[in-house]
Amino acid sequence: MTAPTPRRAVLVAALAVATAATAATVSGGSASAAAPPAPRGPGRTVDNRFWHSYEHWRAGIHQGTTAVGGARPGLEIKTPAGRTEYADPHTGRKSTWEYATWTSPVHRSTVPATEAIASWNARTPAGSWIRIELRGTYADGTATPWYVMGRWASGERDIRRTSVDGQTDGRSTVWTDTLAVDAPASGLRLTDWRLRLTLYRTPGADRGPTVWLAGAMVSDVPDRFTVPAAAPSGRAHELKVPRYSQEIHTGRYPQYDNGGEAWCSPTSSQMVIEYWGGRASASALNWVSPEYSDPQVCHAARSTYDAAYKGCGNWPFNAAYAATYRGLAGVVTRLGSLAELETLVRAGIPVITSQSFLPGELTGAGYGTAGHLMTVVGFTAAGDVVANDPNSPDNPSVRRVYRRREWENVWLRTKRHNAAGKVVSGTGGVCYLYAPAAPSAAQVAALRAVGVLESSR
Template identity: 85%
Template sequence: MTAPTPRRAVLVAALAVATAATAATVPGGSAEAAAAPSAPPAPRASGRTVDNHFWYSYAHWLAGTHQGTTAVGGARPGLEIKTPVGRTEYADPHTGKKSTWEYASWTSPVHRSAVPATEAIASWNARTPAGTWIQVELRGTYGDGRSTPWYVMARWASGDRDIRRTSVDGQSDGRSTVWTDTLAVDAPASGPRITDWRLRLTLYRKPGADRGPAVWLAGAMLSAVPDRFTVPASTPSGKAHELKVPRYSQETHAGQYPEYDNGGEAWCSPTSSQMIIEYWGRKASATALTWVNPKYADPQVCHAARSTYDAAYKGCGNWPFNAAYAATYRGLAGVVTRLTSLSELETLVRAGIPVITSQSFTAEELTGAGYGTAGHLMTVIGFTAAGDVIANDPNSRDNASVRRVYKRRQWENIWLRTKRPGAAGKVASGSGGVCYLYVPAAPDAAQLGALQTVGVL
């Protein structure tokens, strides 16, 4: 109900047939061969289904291969342009505008995944002032030693004046395919899996500019969540805990800004993002909101929608775009990952970290929701003593009715499963535990411990 085109529904349907499209041309990228030195498959870690790895420290940015970039220290270390290595023309497919950019790039070290993976989702946190943008690419190695192409996972800027923020459709090597924000192997049950990977970040700025973008965090979550209609029940902690998170309804924006997918039920993701951004004490400046119609309530939600809109996806539900938007606020970091149980989610909430979760369900599967959805984001803010989930559900008629309590067993199943009964007896998809985590870039001891416990750091 709340996503314009649920990416996992498209992914599941597409994987039923063989796909082989030519990967998109990368502006300013090198024409490296698709093959890589042979490497043995990574050992399968017993019981593990998710592996996270992110670069964010000064030592991280010193590593890897620099082509015109440099590591920058300070309170928030990052990657910046030192000396551009070339110029390229980029023709924006969404505006038709052609512009010349100078660029530099950084290629990460290879990360060996603890989980031979069927899916990968990249995350990045960056500052892109006017006249700058970044491109994020991921290249995996299969268990047989062959490599994927350099897949473009995003062409991204925090604003939309220079380029249109976009994912890149039509990328495949016949063994894996990029679906909006997710790289997925085409035959997870029988084909090769991704055993290691690396990122390439290309930073662009207008020719002759003094400064360019800065990247503070980049990495990916790789996973191999088993196909399942139901998941094991977790044991509640037995302790009630609820965070005071602002409440915003997406439905109060119905019909607003058709150019950003028309508000209302399409804005669950940015509305959820805005709740947590404000929970951490951040908000858009009055200057940033001057473009919003003054008759509209909660203009910051409109701003979040514009700031997360994916011009290729034609919606605001691109997972990493939401995390990247949250990280444009001072001192915040954001990543997309998967959790493996409701107990892990409880660990985060008890440490003061609310979590945005992605789920799909029929109206009958979630008591009290009053709707069904092929893909919806909501914010988990607490748990009752009985272990039931307290959520700020943006699919509510107004802000006052956003807080909901959902039955624990129902909720964990609709969130963690990968398959569900669909219309006319067909099988539909589930997110397999996808969530957004927005936290301080310098977390306190409790927050750090919780993030380590759930495997994010």
């Protein structure tokens, strides 16, 4: 069974407490007597904005950065804006870096939001790294601080990739990879936001990082224990995605999130990376014991490990890892229905989903979890979900078929009861999408249909 995620469990508890406390204040009575928040009107509950084209990178405010063209446009350092020291809290090393920054245009969200999750895709050669920050504006016109959403490098030589704990202004807080409004029941929302990217390199170096994609998903998913059922398409469709078990790695490299028992996220990522043809080089895997099968799963765990979170389940770190493979892009988003997920699978795009459930809530799973990633690879003619579930004893048993209505609910709900009967949060449709950076026409149409790509590219 996938181990509970400590800091994400803290987010669940904090949001539940804040929501209850605010509801009690608004109603003037106890939390149990409080009226629920007013229902929201119809429409999307998720808004995505990702910068990835040459025109995108030319926009915004450049301080030492420049847009670069080519087959995969990006952002690079042109002339450093200055030098700075960074003391790595996880190694104790202090180093001097040249840096340059890019600040995105302000994006006014179509969804006044309670949460934001950033994504980025980048190449960080030796002697370089990047910092990703997000600043939002509340509905009253005041702004959040510049919140650090990640300090990231693909390797470990220069810095330890890390989220940043303890960031709050008393109205919103960053919980590992998610910026969340502290008391959503109060009506407080984020109405717009922008990113700031800082690119670092060794002083005097000719080249540094290249950022190919950056952006965020913001959302305001209504509180719900059950979700409306989406009608199945009636067509069976299954993608041939490699099958990997996390459980065969139990006990291996416990320094990375206690070993394979907790590796559902990188194991799922590796399945989809290899579906798209991504392969780790022999040199990248030479640190893994030759006695271990599927060394690329160990490599994925090491490459997604968040030194502050002390785990491999940082959502954007997984998407960023996927994009280190040639020609791949990766983002974190939310989908609004099982019909949207079917749209992607029919276009050839497997989807990595995050869900939580009690034993017995998902027939055939054989376990319960406070948070688990699996890969949806298809649907039966009846609409049941075909998933590669890494919480399986071996690779051949990874393929599972889950009942449509059960699976739909445990993935899309935002509230549930845990084993102690306490109300806790669900993920509300969170997923990772990995697809070619130059997608086919059918894939573009599917990504537009679910709101991940803008209407014109």
